[in-house]
Amino acid sequence: xxxTTTSAPAPRPKKVQDRIDRLRAQYSTGGDRRRQRAEQLYSxxxxxxxRAKFGKHKLAMVSLYLLILFYVVAILADFIAxxxxxERSRQHIFAPPSAIHFFAPDGGFVGPYVFDSRTxxxxxxFKYDLIVADNADMNPVVLFPKTDPYLLMGVIPMSVKLFGxxxxxxxxxxxxxNLGRDLFSRIVHASRVSLFVGFGGVLISFVxxxxxxxxxxxxxxxxxxxxxxxxxxxxxxxxxxLWMALAAAIPAExxxxxxxxxxxxxxxxxxxxxxxRVVRGRILSMREEDYVMAARISSASSWSIITRHLIPGxxxxxxxxxxxxxxxMILGETTLSFLGIGIRAPDVSWGSLLQQAQDVVVxxxxxxxxxxxxxxxAAVVLFNFIGDGLRDAADPYAK
Amino acid sequence: MTPSASLKSTEPRxxxxxxxxxxxxxHGILKAVDGxxxxxxxxxSVGIIGESGCGKSITAQSMLQLxxxxxxxxxxxxxxxxxxxxxxxxxxxxxxxAEMRSVRGDDASIIFQEPMTSFxxxxxxxxxxxxxxxxHTKLSEAQIRERVIAMLGRVGISNPEVRIDxxxxxxxxxxxxxxxxxxxxxxxxxxxxADEPTTALDVTIQAQxxxxxxxxxxxxxxxxxxxxxxxxxxxxxxxxxxxxxxxRVVETxxxxxxxxxxxHPYTQKLLRSxxxxxxPVERLEVIEGSVPSAVDPPRRCGFFTRCPSAMAxxxxxxxxxxxxxxxxxxxxxxxxxxxxxxxxxxSSL
Numbered sequence: 001x002x003x004t005t006t007s008a009p010a011p012r013p014k015k016v017q018d019r020i021d022r023l024r025a026q027y028s029t030g031g032d033r034r035r036q037r038a039e040q041l042y043s044x045x046x047x048x049x050x051r052a053k054f055g056k057h058k059l060a061m062v063s064l065y066l067l068i069l070f071y072v073v074a075i076l077a078d079f080i081a082x083x084x085x086x087e088r089s090r091q092h093i094f095a096p097p098s099a100i101h102f103f104a105p106d107g108g109f110v111g112p113y114v115f116d117s118r119t120x121x122x123x124x125x126f127k128y129d130l131i132v133a134d135n136a137d138m139n140p141v142v143l144f145p146k147t148d149p150y151l152l153m154g155v156i157p158m159s160v161k162l163f164g165x166x167x168x169x170x171x172x173x174x175x176x177x178n179l180g181r182d183l184f185s186r187i188v189h190a191s192r193v194s195l196f197v198g199f200g201g202v203l204i205s206f207v208x209x210x211x212x213x214x215x216x217x218x219x220x221x222x223x224x225x226x227x228x229x230x231x232x233x234x235x236x237x238x239x240x241x242l243w244m245a246l247a248a249a250i251p252a253e254x255x256x257x258x259x260x261x262x263x264x265x266x267x268x269x270x271x272x273x274x275x276x277r278v279v280r281g282r283i284l285s286m287r288e289e290d291y292v293m294a295a296r297i298s299s300a301s302s303w304s305i306i307t308r309h310l311i312p313g314x315x316x317x318x319x320x321x322x323x324x325x326x327x328x329m330i331l332g333e334t335t336l337s338f339l340g341i342g343i344r345a346p347d348v349s350w351g352s353l354l355q356q357a358q359d360v361v362v363x364x365x366x367x368x369x370x371x372x373x374x375x376x377x378a379a380v381v382l383f384n385f386i387g388d389g390l391r392d393a394a395d396p397y398a399k
Numbered sequence: 400m401t402p403s404a405s406l407k408s409t410e411p412r413x414x415x416x417x418x419x420x421x422x423x424x425x426h427g428i429l430k431a432v433d434g435x436x437x438x439x440x441x442x443x444s445v446g447i448i449g450e451s452g453c454g455k456s457i458t459a460q461s462m463l464q465l466x467x468x469x470x471x472x473x474x475x476x477x478x479x480x481x482x483x484x485x486x487x488x489x490x491x492x493x494x495x496x497a498e499m500r501s502v503r504g505d506d507a508s509i510i511f512q513e514p515m516t517s518f519x520x521x522x523x524x525x526x527x528x529x530x531x532x533x534x535h536t537k538l539s540e541a542q543i544r545e546r547v548i549a550m551l552g553r554v555g556i557s558n559p560e561v562r563i564d565x566x567x568x569x570x571x572x573x574x575x576x577x578x579x580x581x582x583x584x585x586x587x588x589x590x591x592x593a594d595e596p597t598t599a600l601d602v603t604i605q606a607q608x609x610x611x612x613x614x615x616x617x618x619x620x621x622x623x624x625x626x627x628x629x630x631x632x633x634x635x636x637x638x639x640x641x642x643x644x645x646x647r648v649v650e651t652x653x654x655x656x657x658x659x660x661x662x663h664p665y666t667q668k669l670l671r672s673x674x675x676x677x678x679p680v681e682r683l684e685v686i687e688g689s690v691p692s693a694v695d696p697p698r699r700c701g702f703f704t705r706c707p708s709a710m711a712x713x714x715x716x717x718x719x720x721x722x723x724x725x726x727x728x729x730x731x732x733x734x735x736x737x738x739x740x741x742x743x744x745x746s747s748l
Binding site for chain 2: 011012013015016019020023024026027028034035037038041
């Protein structure tokens with residue numbers, strides 16, 4: 001038994017002491033900055049708080065910047081893609097990604113260039129092989145080469161691209177397809193359709209979901225039953241056949257832009273059900289809250305109860321839902337186009353580019369045709385990371 | 400507060416010194432508990448009182464190292480005499496260690512303020528109370544059940560054989576609080592920290608619960624720390640009181656003295672703000688304002704902003720030390736003594 005007079009300072013476990021020392025060191029500097037920040041936080045609005053919290057989610061911030069880059073590229077596609085998506089080069093069918101050299105064959109630095117090259121069918125394997133002559137010309141890859149005049153975003157007349165070669169030998173960053181078209185240019189142009197299909201689709205399904213879910217939850221009774229059974233019906237039909245049936249109804253003679261909007265509509269008509277259910281659930285539980293009762297007692301109308309008292313209660317959820325729903329729309333469009341019932345040639349989307357990768361023989365010989373899939377994955381993952389960050393930031397009760 | 404070194408019987412069961420529990424937030428350090436000393440003797444009841452946000456509950460949770468997340472006990476000692484008689488400084492144990500877990504529930508347990516949320520809704524109360532025995536003893540299931548039923552009967556739950564298999568939602572608030580007490584006492588702990596045990600209950604049940612705890616204390620010989628803002632609980636149940644304000648003990652003495660002759664301006668104002676039945680007044684006296692933020696508090700008396708007798712240049716220049724003002728009576732005020740609190744490595748942060 002130890003001495004009873006004790007209060008002799010027993011040391012803390014090392015793990016705990018280390019943490020204390022670390023915290024003390026961390027907080028011993030920057031006190032003024034913290035106090036200043038605290039003052040800002042006290043008077044910050046909900047949105048400012050959310051932004052501050054989101055800013056601390058590093059993964060989400062990086063994802064946000066990358067995604068913004070994606071969208072900038074999509075908007076400036078004409079400028080960034082070195083070639084027109086339809087531009088063919090018969091000498092470069094299934095050309096692999098160009099090797100970009102920086103040093104001349106004799107060893108001196110000359111900046112980026114590509115050799116003159118072409119592809120030819122190998123008579124033994126029937127595979128297109130890259131052929132580079134021994135004394136092939138060097139074609140420098142430069143920034144802002146002159147091209148034929150075009151209209152950037154349909155309005156700004158331009159005659160330079162971001163990068164390219166000045167000679168007839170093209171540079172294929174990601175290789176070429178079965179008609180010798182530059183895959184990178186096609187992916188950049190396709191990102192317009194693929195990245196923006198999400199917004200339109202989410203907008204429609206969002207309105208449908210919130211409205212129908214809200215009515216279902218607030219009104220209840222027969223209306224609720226009807227809407228819920230409709231949702232179950234829509235949900236129970238296998239998604240891909242349903243998409244296919246709806247997409248098959250798109251007239252073949254419609255233009256690219258019409259098809260695009262039709263696809264958006266198809267995706268959103270199938271996609272609203274999940275949101276509607278959640279909104280209904282939230283409203284069901286929240287309309288029993290005392291503050292809703294208080295609003296009713298002060299004779300607020302149903303409309304103002306829904307919009308002023310109920311919906312703000314799950315705004316954070318809605319924001320997160322939107323960021324999570326967009327990648328689903330992107331995937332939906334990719335699936336449809338991959339199956340050949342979405343975006344049709346000559347328009348391109350990531351899904352329609354992947355159609356070429358359907359053939360295993362082609363794919364095993366020319367793996368770079370899978371590049372569009374990498375972009376789909378990247379976009380979806382980035383959206384999910386952002387959604388994750390938003391969920392943490394938007395929840396006022398999270399620590 | 401010099402511990403009597405020679406006599407073992409007067410050695411307190413729990414002795415806390417210099418406890419500091421801070422929360423490390425983005426915008427500064429929240430000094431929730433900033434140097435608290437107290438001790439509890441054998442089978443003694445002491446009260447810790449103070450208004451919301453003064454650090455009472457964090458003090459309680461620090462005793463069992465239950466502070467998590469951004470919170471950290473940065474300094475202090477809490478020496479507890481365990482059942483077998485050995486002394487252990489609770490705060491020197493690793494919060495996750497087997498030894499710390501063997502202290503929780505067995506030697507020291509806690510009664511939480513909200514019986515509604517302190518029980519798991521998906522397990523029977525019998526299971527949850529029996530869990531304590533399952534963790535701390537080697538009794539068989541049948542023996543555990545027997546003990547739980549006996550304990551439920553002891554805390555005044557009728558029909559314990561039936562109630563043991565019920566879920567928390569099937570019990571009334573008072574019943575749940577009783578079950579909570581049963582859970583805290585089932586292992587016969589040396590010391591019970593009752594964190595506002597009656598706040599959620601109506602007065603008649605309050606009285607019953609307090610009587611019950613007193614009876615159990617006489618029977619089991621445990622020490623109780625009542626943490627409350629309810630003066631009536633203090634007046635009736637405890638022998639000594641610690642008054643807390645902004646993370647510090649500002650006054651401590653016997654209950655009798657505290658009510659008769661409070662020394663600290665805060666205690667004086669606090670006692671004057673209690674309504675006395677049968678004595679009509681125009682308006683109850685209030686303490687203007689509210690407890691200031693404990694995030695990076697300036698080095699001055701915590702009560703400076705609300706004190707009627709604050710002395711500019713004195714009270715806002717340093718923190719008064721807890722000094723002896725009378726027999727068994729300590730207070731922390733420059734009106735009573737000029738002694739200042741010593742600074743340490745955390746003061747300047």
